[in-house]
Amino acid sequence: MGKFKKACIKMLKKSWLLPIAYMGLDLAAVIATVGSPKIDSQEQLEQLVEEEKKELNCDKNIVPREVTCHINAMCWKTPKKDEYIIEIGIGKMNIASMKHEVYHICDGHVDAGYSFLGYWFLYEPQANFYAGFGWKL
Numbered sequence: 001m002g003k004f005k006k007a008c009i010k011m012l013k014k015s016w017l018l019p020i021a022y023m024g025l026d027l028a029a030v031i032a033t034v035g036s037p038k039i040d041s042q043e044q045l046e047q048l049v050e051e052e053k054k055e056l057n058c059d060k061n062i063v064p065r066e067v068t069c070h071i072n073a074m075c076w077k078t079p080k081k082d083e084y085i086i087e088i089g090i091g092k093m094n095i096a097s098m099k100h101e102v103y104h105i106c107d108g109h110v111d112a113g114y115s116f117l118g119y120w121f122l123y124e125p126q127a128n129f130y131a132g133f134g135w136k137l
């Protein structure tokens, strides 16, 4: 086997390890959020979002809502005003979900818009790393 081919195979092995390690870390971050302390009320949710914004040096206008119509947590920007909505459903009213959504907004993920690669391989892991490990990447 030639030196170049050997070097290529060596590099390919490394480059296969990196994405696997990255996704493994992402999974570990999600697992780290299991059992996250529950948020009991709309008032507590609003207070925690304000505290999280300070932690992230973020002055965006975030309106969090506790909802019962779905179980997930999600966020988006309203079209008319510079206002960001976070909806947290019945199954996700906890600190980790709140941190995850606030991070999406404060780090500019919502403004960047949706792309499959950006969302699943950059923004979603970043929000998971923050919620699970407290990393600001």
Ligand SMILES: [Zn+2]
Residues within 6 Å of the ligand: 100, 104, 123, 124, 127
């Ligand atoms: Zn997310």
